[in-house]
Amino acid sequence: MRVSKCNNLMDFRCLARRRLPAPVFHYMDGGADDEITLRRNVAAFNDYELLPSQLTDVSRIDLRTTLFGRDVDWPVMISPTGASKLFHAEGEPAVARAAAKFGMVYSLSTLGTSSIEDIASASNGPKLYQLYIFKDRGLTEEWITRCKASGYAALALTVDLPVPGNRERDLVQGFAMPPRSRVRQVFSFARHPGWLYRAVIKKDLDMVNITSSEQAARAVAAGVRNFIDDELERSLTWRDVEWLAERWGGPLVIKGVQTVADCRKAVDAGATAVMISNHGGRQLDSAPAPIDCIAAIADALRDRLEIICDGGIRRGNHVVKALALGANACSIGRGYLYALAADGQNGVERALGLLRAELERTMALVGCNATQELSTQFVRHHAPR
Numbered sequence: 001m002r003v004s005k006c007n008n009l010m011d012f013r014c015l016a017r018r019r020l021p022a023p024v025f026h027y028m029d030g031g032a033d034d035e036i037t038l039r040r041n042v043a044a045f046n047d048y049e050l051l052p053s054q055l056t057d058v059s060r061i062d063l064r065t066t067l068f069g070r071d072v073d074w075p076v077m078i079s080p081t082g083a084s085k086l087f088h089a090e091g092e093p094a095v096a097r098a099a100a101k102f103g104m105v106y107s108l109s110t111l112g113t114s115s116i117e118d119i120a121s122a123s124n125g126p127k128l129y130q131l132y133i134f135k136d137r138g139l140t141e142e143w144i145t146r147c148k149a150s151g152y153a154a155l156a157l158t159v160d161l162p163v164p165g166n167r168e169r170d171l172v173q174g175f176a177m178p179p180r181s182r183v184r185q186v187f188s189f190a191r192h193p194g195w196l197y198r199a200v201i202k203k204d205l206d207m208v209n210i211t212s213s214e215q216a217a218r219a220v221a222a223g224v225r226n227f228i229d230d231e232l233e234r235s236l237t238w239r240d241v242e243w244l245a246e247r248w249g250g251p252l253v254i255k256g257v258q259t260v261a262d263c264r265k266a267v268d269a270g271a272t273a274v275m276i277s278n279h280g281g282r283q284l285d286s287a288p289a290p291i292d293c294i295a296a297i298a299d300a301l302r303d304r305l306e307i308i309c310d311g312g313i314r315r316g317n318h319v320v321k322a323l324a325l326g327a328n329a330c331s332i333g334r335g336y337l338y339a340l341a342a343d344g345q346n347g348v349e350r351a352l353g354l355l356r357a358e359l360e361r362t363m364a365l366v367g368c369n370a371t372q373e374l375s376t377q378f379v380r381h382h383a384p385r
Contacts, residue, residue: 030169038281041312073103080130082111100125160256245270298326316358
C-alpha cells in the first residue's frame with residue numbers, strides 16, 4: 001500500500017507497521033498492562049450517536065476557532081509525543097511544518113529529538129512545549145526561558161506520570177532507549193537498514209532538550225527510562241503548578257487530568273487549559289476514555305478554561321462528538337505518528353488532509369455550519385446494544 005492509497009488514519013498504521021522494526025512499532029502502538037484503556041480510548045467514541053439537524057444551510061463550513069489565544073484554522077492540534085525521529089528521519093520538524101500548513105498548534109515534547117529552537121525556526125505556526133517538572137528544577141527553568149525566547153504560545157505540564165507505566169509490550173519486544181538489539185529482534189532490525197543506520201551509526205535519536213544539560217546527558221547515556229525514573233518528582237502538588245504558572249506567565253495547560261475535581265484545582269492553580277488525557281493508555285490501565293470525561297468537566301468549568309480531548313481520535317466524527325460534548329479542541333498523537341512513520345512530512349500532510357475532510361463532511365451531514373456552534377443537541381450517549 002502507498003500513502004496515496006490510505007483513506008483514513010488507521011490505513012497509515014498498516015504502513016507504519018511495515019516500515020518500522022517490530023520493537024519500534026510496538027513501542028509507538030502499545031499501552032500499559034492489559035491495554036484496556038488503550039483500546040477503550042478509541043472504542044468509547046462508538047458509544048455516542050450524532051443527531052443530525054436537517055435542512056440547514058451547510059454550503060459553507062467554518063472550522064476556525066481560537067486556542068491559547070491564537071487563531072487556528074480548525075479545532076485539532078498535534079499532541080506532544082516523544083522521539084519522533086524514532087519513527088522517521090524527518091522527525092519533529094516535518095510534523096511542525098505540516099501542522100503550520102494546516103493552521104494547527106504543534107506540540108513539542110520534552111522527550112523530543114529536536115530542540116526548542118529548531119522547532120521554532122521550522123515553521124511559523126503556533127507552538128506548545130510539553131514539560132515535566134524534574135527534580136532538577138534548573139532544567140525546567142531553562143526550558144521556560146528558552147520557550148519565551150522562541151515565542152512558544154503555551155506550556156503544557158504532564159501530570160499523569162509520577163512513575164512510568166508498565167508497558168509490557170516493550171518488555172516482550174525488547175524495546176529500550178537507546179535501542180538495543182536482542183537476538184530475537186535482529187532480523188526485524190536487519191530488514192530496516194536505514195533505521196538501524198540512524199540509530200546506531202548516526203546516533204540521531206538524542207533527546208536534545210534534556211541532553212543540553214551536561215549532567216542530564218551523562219545520566220541519559222545510561223538509559224532514558226532509568227533517567228526518567230530517577231528524575232520524576234513524585235512529591236509534586238498543585239503548588240508546583242502555581243510555581244510554574246508564575247514563572248511562565250502565559251497560557252498553561254495541565255495534561256493528564258480526567259476529573260472535575262482536578263480540573264477545578266488546575267484553574268485555581270493558574271492553568272488556562274486542560275488536556276483530558278490518560279497518556280494514550282500508556283500509564284494507568286482502566287483509566288476512563290477522554291471522551292467520557294468531557295461532558296462533566298464542560299458543565300462545571302467551560303467558562304473558566306479551554307478543554308482539549310486528547311486520546312483516541314481516529315475519525316472526523318470523533319472530533320465532532322468531542323466538540324459537541326463541550327471540548328474546545330482535540331489533539332492527535334498516534335494518528336499522526338503512524339503517518340510520519342509511513343512517509344514523513346508527506347504522510348502527515350496526507351493524514352491531516354483526510355482528517356480535516358472527514359470533519360468538514362461530518363459537519364455538513366450533522367447540519368452544523370460552524371464548529372463553534374456544536375452543542376449537546378447534536379450528540380447523545382447510547383447504551384450498548
